[in-house]
Amino acid sequence: QVQLQQWGAGLLKPSETLSLTCAVYGGSFRDYYWSWIRQPPGKGLEWVGEITYSGRTNYNPSLKSRVTISVDTSKNQFSLKLTSVTAADTAVYYCARGVRVWTDFYYYCYMDVWGKGTTVTVSS
Amino acid sequence: QSVLTQPPSVSAAPGQQVTISCSGSGSNIEDDYISWYQQLPGTAPKLLIYDNNKRPSGIPDRFSGSASGTSATLGITGLQTGDEADYYCGKWHGSQNVWVFGGGTKLTVL
Numbered sequence: 001q002v003q004l005q006q007w008g009a010g011l012l013k014p015s016e017t018l019s020l021t022c023a024v025y026g027g028s029f030r031d032y033y034w035s036w037i038r039q040p041p042g043k044g045l046e047w048v049g050e051i052t053y054s055g056r057t058n059y060n061p062s063l064k065s066r067v068t069i070s071v072d073t074s075k076n077q078f079s080l081k082l083t084s085v086t087a088a089d090t091a092v093y094y095c096a097r098g099v100r101v102w103t104d105f106y107y108y109c110y111m112d113v114w115g116k117g118t119t120v121t122v123s124s
Numbered sequence: 125q126s127v128l129t130q131p132p133s134v135s136a137a138p139g140q141q142v143t144i145s146c147s148g149s150g151s152n153i154e155d156d157y158i159s160w161y162q163q164l165p166g167t168a169p170k171l172l173i174y175d176n177n178k179r180p181s182g183i184p185d186r187f188s189g190s191a192s193g194t195s196a197t198l199g200i201t202g203l204q205t206g207d208e209a210d211y212y213c214g215k216w217h218g219s220q221n222v223w224v225f226g227g228g229t230k231l232t233v234l
Contacts, residue, residue, distance in 0.1 A: 035223065037169075045161075045169065045212055047223035058221040094168055098223075100216075101175075108157035109216035109223075110174035117168050 002027035004115035006095045008080075012122045018082040022095030022115055029053060029076040033098030035111060036069065036080045038091040046091075050098060051078050085122045092117040128158075128213050128226035135232040141201040144229045146213030147194055156215040158196040160189055163210045163228075172211075173198060200231075208233050 008020030022034070036048040049059035051069045059067050068081045082089060097113040129147040136142040148156055158176050161169040171180055173189035176196060188199040200207060213226040 037223075037225075044210075044228040045214070045225040047225065050223070060222060096169075098216075099174075106155070106157070107218075108175040110159035110171060111161075111169075111214070111223075112171045112174075112180060114168040114170070 002097065002113045004095050004097065004113055006093075006115040006118050008093075008118055008120070010119055010121060012085050012120065014086050014122060014124055015084055016122075018085050018089065018093075018120055018122075019079065020093055020095075020118055020120075021077055021079045024076040024078075024097070027097075027113075029073065033100060033109075034069075034071070034078045035096045035098050037094045037096055037111075038089075039094070039117075040088075040091045048080065048082075048093075087122050090120065090122045092119050094118075128215065128224055130211075130213060130226040130229045132227070133230045133232065135234055136203055137234050138203050138205060140203050141199065142203060142231065143200075144198045144211050144213075144231070146196040146198070146226050148196070148215075151194065153194055153196050154191045156191070156196070158189070158191055159214050160187075160196075160198045161212045161214060163212065164206075165209070169212060203233050205233050207231060 003025045006022040030053040033050045035050040049069045051057045051071050066083045071078045094117045095115040096111040098111050100109050160173040162172050163169045176191040177189040186201045190197050210228045212228045
């Protein structure tokens with residue numbers, strides 16, 4: 001049973017850097033796409049970005065200038081850094097495993113395992 | 125950026141059925157290979173449906189998915205109070221390399 005365990009600082013001041021890490025236990029790390037998703041209080045899901053085992057990344061264009069996602073394959077972990085945070089970055093941050101399946105004619109994607117979430121509050 | 129539009133809320137009585145729509149900006153949402161997620165209060169999202177209509181192991185067949193034209197639909201039959209949750213549709217936008225989620229639909233079981 002694959003589990004994602006995440007951790008990081010929960011209280012930040014404006015202009016500081018958010019830093020979270022997600023560890024993958026019980027399954028392959030190589031064959032998937034590893035995402036961060038956030039959810040502001042009372043709002044919907046917003047994808048932050050993803051990384052592969054090889055370190056290839058994709059980011060939400062609205063956050064790209066402030067986001068870095070990195071991977072440590074020796075520990076089966078991936079991390080999120082978000083710089084210059086403001087109150088608008090206050091949210092629950094989730095890590096998740098993304099699956100991509102190729103058929104003869106198309107490919108489809110989904111996120112099948114999620115971490116429990118880390119609440120990050122930005123306040124002076 | 126592609127947008128997925130969901131109704132903010134739906135409601136139905138226990139034992140009844142409900143559908144939640146997810147409208148896309150393209151002409152054929154089947155090609156978006158929509159996935160659906162259930163988020164119970166205070167918990168992380170959980171995968172319900174992938175590839176428009178497939179259920180992961182362990183998801184009851186009370187939950188179903190379909191897609192046609194410009195909308196995908198999540199159906200839930202035999203509603204239970206434990207189904208009260210927020211439901212999100214999502215898709216990988218391959219040409220832009222981004223994940224997109226709908227705004228979410230709050231299901232109330234009256």
